[in-house]
Amino acid sequence: MSPGVIRDARESDSAALAGLFTELGYPSTPADIGERLxxxxxxxxxxxxxxxxxxxxxxxxxxxxxxxxxxxxxxIVGLVVAATHRRKGxxxxxxxxxxxxxxxxxxxxxLVRTNTxxxxxxxxxxxxxxxxxxxxxxxxxPLPSGQR
Numbered sequence: 001m002s003p004g005v006i007r008d009a010r011e012s013d014s015a016a017l018a019g020l021f022t023e024l025g026y027p028s029t030p031a032d033i034g035e036r037l038x039x040x041x042x043x044x045x046x047x048x049x050x051x052x053x054x055x056x057x058x059x060x061x062x063x064x065x066x067x068x069x070x071x072x073x074x075x076i077v078g079l080v081v082a083a084t085h086r087r088k089g090x091x092x093x094x095x096x097x098x099x100x101x102x103x104x105x106x107x108x109x110x111l112v113r114t115n116t117x118x119x120x121x122x123x124x125x126x127x128x129x130x131x132x133x134x135x136x137x138x139x140x141x142p143l144p145s146g147q148r
Contacts, residue, residue: 003064004053024080028078057085060094064105074102076112
């Protein structure tokens with residue numbers, strides 16, 4: 001199966017993206033994504049790509065950053081392919097498009113983190129050339145209302 005067309009996300013993709021991120025374990029409504037998507041699409045330091053095969057069947061968000069410890073780099077901050085379309089090259093095509101964009105932005109490396117609960121993710125990433133750099137804990141702290 002072809003991954004369809006890899007293109008930039010549009011605001012009209014909100015409902016489909018909400019379904020994908022809910023499937024990934026991040027419950028989202030079309031209104032949630034509809035509010036967030038305009039805040040990220042079209043920004044120079046990030047890109048939201050979708051795989052479109054007459055419907056949105058996958059999504060990847062990639063961001064660029066410069067940090068003191070790593071210098072310039074890109075990071076995949078979200079990748080999801082609809083369960084009915086997995087293992088058909090769609091994730092691989094989305095990652096390849098993100099890597100190409102990141103290289104054009106002057107990033108010498110791409111990072112990605114994955115939840116240890118996602119059993120298939122390590123095999124997917126190692127199969128496309130990624131190596132484990134470290135294991136870590138992820139902490140979160142809610143901030144007072146109004147701070148994002």
